[in-house]
Amino acid sequence: MPEVLSAPLVVEFPFTRSLGPVQSAFLTGLRERVVLGVRTGDGRVLVPPVEYDPVTAEEIRDLVEVAPTGTVTTWAWSHDPRRGQPLGTPFAWVLVRLDGADTALLHALDAPGPDAVHTGMRVRVRWAQERSGAITDIACFEPYEDETGEVTEAGESAEAEAHSGEFEDPVTGIVAAARLDYTYSPGRAQSAYIAALSGRRTVGERCPSCRKVYVPPRGACPTCGVATAEQVEVGPRGTVTTFCIVNIKAKNLDIEVPYVYAHIALDGAGLALHGRIGGIPYDQVRMGLRVEPVWTDGARHPDHYRPTGEPDADYDAYKELL
Amino acid sequence: MTRDIAVVAFAQTDHRRTSDELSEVEMLMPVLHEVLGETGLKAADIGFTCSGSSDYLAGRAFSFTLALDGVGAWPPISESHVEMDGAWALYEAWTKLLTGDADTALVYAYGKSSPGSVRDVLSRQLDPYYVAPLWPDSVALAALQAQALIDAGDTDEPALAAVGARSRAAAADNPHAQLRGPVPRGDYLVRPLRTGDCPPVGDGAAAVILAAGERARDLCARPAWIRGLDHRIEAHALGVRDLTDSPSTRLAAERAGAFERPVDTAELHAPFASQEVVLRKALRLDDGVRVNPSGGALAANPVMAAGLVRIGEAAARIHRGESDRALAHATSGPCLQQNLVAVLEGDPR
Ligand SMILES: [Zn+2]
Numbered sequence: 236m237p238e239v240l241s242a243p244l245v246v247e248f249p250f251t252r253s254l255g256p257v258q259s260a261f262l263t264g265l266r267e268r269v270v271l272g273v274r275t276g277d278g279r280v281l282v283p284p285v286e287y288d289p290v291t292a293e294e295i296r297d298l299v300e301v302a303p304t305g306t307v308t309t310w311a312w313s314h315d316p317r318r319g320q321p322l323g324t325p326f327a328w329v330l331v332r333l334d335g336a337d338t339a340l341l342h343a344l345d346a347p348g349p350d351a352v353h354t355g356m357r358v359r360v361r362w363a364q365e366r367s368g369a370i371t372d373i374a375c376f377e378p379y380e381d382e383t384g385e386v387t388e389a390g391e392s393a394e395a396e397a398h399s400g401e402f403e404d405p406v407t408g409i410v411a412a413a414r415l416d417y418t419y420s421p422g423r424a425q426s427a428y429i430a431a432l433s434g435r436r437t438v439g440e441r442c443p444s445c446r447k448v449y450v451p452p453r454g455a456c457p458t459c460g461v462a463t464a465e466q467v468e469v470g471p472r473g474t475v476t477t478f479c480i481v482n483i484k485a486k487n488l489d490i491e492v493p494y495v496y497a498h499i500a501l502d503g504a505g506l507a508l509h510g511r512i513g514g515i516p517y518d519q520v521r522m523g524l525r526v527e528p529v530w531t532d533g534a535r536h537p538d539h540y541r542p543t544g545e546p547d548a549d550y551d552a553y554k555e556l557l
Numbered sequence: 558m559t560r561d562i563a564v565v566a567f568a569q570t571d572h573r574r575t576s577d578e579l580s581e582v583e584m585l586m587p588v589l590h591e592v593l594g595e596t597g598l599k600a601a602d603i604g605f606t607c608s609g610s611s612d613y614l615a616g617r618a619f620s621f622t623l624a625l626d627g628v629g630a631w632p633p634i635s636e637s638h639v640e641m642d643g644a645w646a647l648y649e650a651w652t653k654l655l656t657g658d659a660d661t662a663l664v665y666a667y668g669k670s671s672p673g674s675v676r677d678v679l680s681r682q683l684d685p686y687y688v689a690p691l692w693p694d695s696v697a698l699a700a701l702q703a704q705a706l707i708d709a710g711d712t713d714e715p716a717l718a719a720v721g722a723r724s725r726a727a728a729a730d731n732p733h734a735q736l737r738g739p740v741p742r743g744d745y746l747v748r749p750l751r752t753g754d755c756p757p758v759g760d761g762a763a764a765v766i767l768a769a770g771e772r773a774r775d776l777c778a779r780p781a782w783i784r785g786l787d788h789r790i791e792a793h794a795l796g797v798r799d800l801t802d803s804p805s806t807r808l809a810a811e812r813a814g815a816f817e818r819p820v821d822t823a824e825l826h827a828p829f830a831s832q833e834v835v836l837r838k839a840l841r842l843d844d845g846v847r848v849n850p851s852g853g854a855l856a857a858n859p860v861m862a863a864g865l866v867r868i869g870e871a872a873a874r875i876h877r878g879e880s881d882r883a884l885a886h887a888t889s890g891p892c893l894q895q896n897l898v899a900v901l902e903g904d905p906r
Contacts, residue, residue, distance in 0.1 A: 311747050
C-alpha cells in the first residue's frame with residue numbers, strides 16, 4: 236500500500252462581526268479606558284455586559300461604569316503561553332470581579348509566578364498602548380497595591396455610576412481574526428488516488444456489492460455503505476455527461492471566459508467527475524462528446540480535457556451517470 | 558402516545574492518539590457495520606439516522622456529508638446531523654422515535670482531534686466578542702474551574718489525581734480505551750491541572766441503534782430502556798456562573814427522573830478530573846454508585862463521540878446484565894456549559 240499522504244492545512248478567516256448597542260458601548264469604552272457594565276432588573280451589575288439578562292432573558296440597556304480595579308475570583312497558571320494569548324511570558328488566567336460589578340471578566344494577569352497569585356487578590360487593568368475597541372484593549376491585569384504599599388485584599392464595595400454609554404466615533408464592529416493549523420491526511424483511499432495521479436493515472440475503487448467504480452474513491456460505497464478496496468484504473472478517455480458555460484471570471488484564475496465546466500465519465504468509472512473542457516469553442520461542447528485529459532508540466536491533476544475526435548457516445552451509454 | 562425506546566446496540570472504535578491512515582468514513586464504517594451486525598439490521602431497514610461531529614475538528618466545511626458514504630445514503634434516507642457530541646444526535650433520534658415517525662434509529666458520532674490542536678480548536682466555540690480573541694484554551698478554562706473547586710474546599714490536588722488513577726485503573730478492562738492502568742500524574746499543563754487530570758487527545762467513533770417497543774425486544778435480549786432524557790444549558794459567560802456547581806446537570810437529571818430511584822452505575826462525561834467532582838455533587842451520587850467503570854473520558858476522549866460513548870457504555874452494561882438502572886451524562890462547551898442526562902433501565906430479572 237502506498238504511503239498515506241499528509242499536508243499542512245491552514246484555516247484562516249477574518250470574522251467581521253457587528254456589535255449591538257451594549258457591546259458597542261463596552262468595547263468603545265475600553266478604547267477610552269472606561270469599563271462599562273450593565274444593570275439587570277434585579278440590580279445586579281454584569282461585566283462584561285450583555286444585552287439580555289442571562290436569568291430572565293429581559294432586554295437590558297442600563298449602562299453603568301465600574302472601576303478598573305477588582306478582585307480575582309479564580310485563576311490558573313499558564314507556564315507555556317499559546318499563540319494568540321494575551322501575554323507571551325508565563326501568566327495567570329484570571330476571572331476578575333471589577334469593583335462595582337457582580338460578575339467576573341476573563342483575562343490574563345501578569346505576575347512573576349504562581350506563588351504571587353491567589354484567589355481574592357487585588358488587581359487592576361493594564362491598558363494596551365494602542366486601543367481599537369476590542370477586549371484586547373485591556374492588555375492584561377496586574378497586581379494592584381493601594382497607597383500603603385500592601386496588595387489589598389477585599390475590594391471596597393464600589394458603587395457603579397450610571398453612564399450614558401455615548402462616546403464620539405463609537406465602535407460598531409470588530410474583526411476577529413482566527414487561524415487554526417492542521418495536518419490533513421486524506422486517508423487510505425484518497426491517498427492512493429492522489430499517488431496514482433502523480434503518475435498521470437486515474438484510479439477508482441470498485442464496490443464489492445454493487446460493482447460500481449467510484450472515482451475519486453473515498454473508501455466507501457455511498458449506495459451500499461460498505462468499504463471499497465479493489466483498485467481499478469479508469470480513463471484516460473471519457474464522455475461529457477453534462478456541462479455548463481461559465482461567464483464570470485474567477486479571481487486569481489487565469490482562464491478566459493466563457494469556458495465550459497463539465498461532468499466527465501471516465502471510461503470504466505461508475506460516476507462522473509468534473510473538469511474544464513478546452514480545445515473546442517465553448518458553444519460546440521455537447522453531451523456525449525468524447526474527451527481526454529491534457530496534462531501540463533508539474534501539474535498534480537489534468538489541466539483540462541479536450542476532444543479526442545471520436546464519434547460522440549450514445550446517450551444510452553452514459554445516461555445512468557448523469 | 559407514549560412509546561418505550563431502548564438502546565439495543567453499541568459499538569465504538571479503539572480510541573487512539575492518531576489515525577492518519579484513515580479518513581473519517583474509513584474510521585467510522587467498522588462501528589456502523591458492528592451495530593448493524595449486532596441487530597441483524599441492514600442500513601436500508603433503519604428508520605432514521607442522526608450524527609454528531611464538528612467541522613472545526615476536521616478543518617473542513619461540511620465534513621459530515623462525506624461520512625454519510627459509510628451509511629449508504631442512496632436511495633435517500635431520513636437523516637439529520639448535529640454540530641455537537643453524538644449524545645445530542647441521540648436526543649434528536651429519541652424524539653423522532655417518540656413521535657412514531659420511525660421505529661429504529663442509527664446514531665453515530667466521530668471526531669479526529671489528531672489533525673489539529675484540539676485545545677486551540679475548542680477555543681473557537683467561545684464568545685467571539687469578549688473571550689475568543691484572548692484564545693483561552695480548553696485546559697486553561699478547566700483549570701479555572703478546578704481552582705475554584707479547590708478554593709471552595711470541594712477537592713484538592715491529591716483527590717484530583719485519585720480520580721484520574723481510578724478511571725484509568727477501571728479502563729484496564731476496556732480494550733477500546735486510549736489510556737489504561739497506571740498513568741503518571743505528570744507536570745502541570747495549566748496549574749492546578751496536571752496531564753494526569755486531563756483527557757488524552759485522540760481519534761475515535763461510536764454508534765448506537767435505538768428501537769421502539771417490541772422492535773427493541775426483537776433486536777436485543779435485554780434492551781436498555783431510556784426512562785428519561787433531558788438536556789439543559791446555562792450562561793455561556795464563565796464569570797456569570799458558579800463554576801463549582803452544575804445546576805443545568807441537576808435540572809436535566811431531575812427532568813430525566815434520575816432522582817426517583819437510585820442508580821447503580823453512572824457514566825459521566827467529565828473530560829477533566831475536576832469536572833467529575835462537580836457532577837458527583839450535582840447528581841448526588843454516593844459511593845454506592847459505580848462511576849465510570851469504562852474509565853470515562855479520562856481514559857478516552859474522542860471529541861464529539863465521548864458523550865455518546867457514555868450512553869453506549871451505560872447501555873452495554875445493562876445489555877450484559879451488569880447494571881439494572883444506569884445514568885449516562887454528556888457535556889459540551891467550556892466548564893460543563895451544556896449537559897445531557899439519560900436514565901437507562903433493563904427489564905426486571
Ligand atoms: Zn455499492
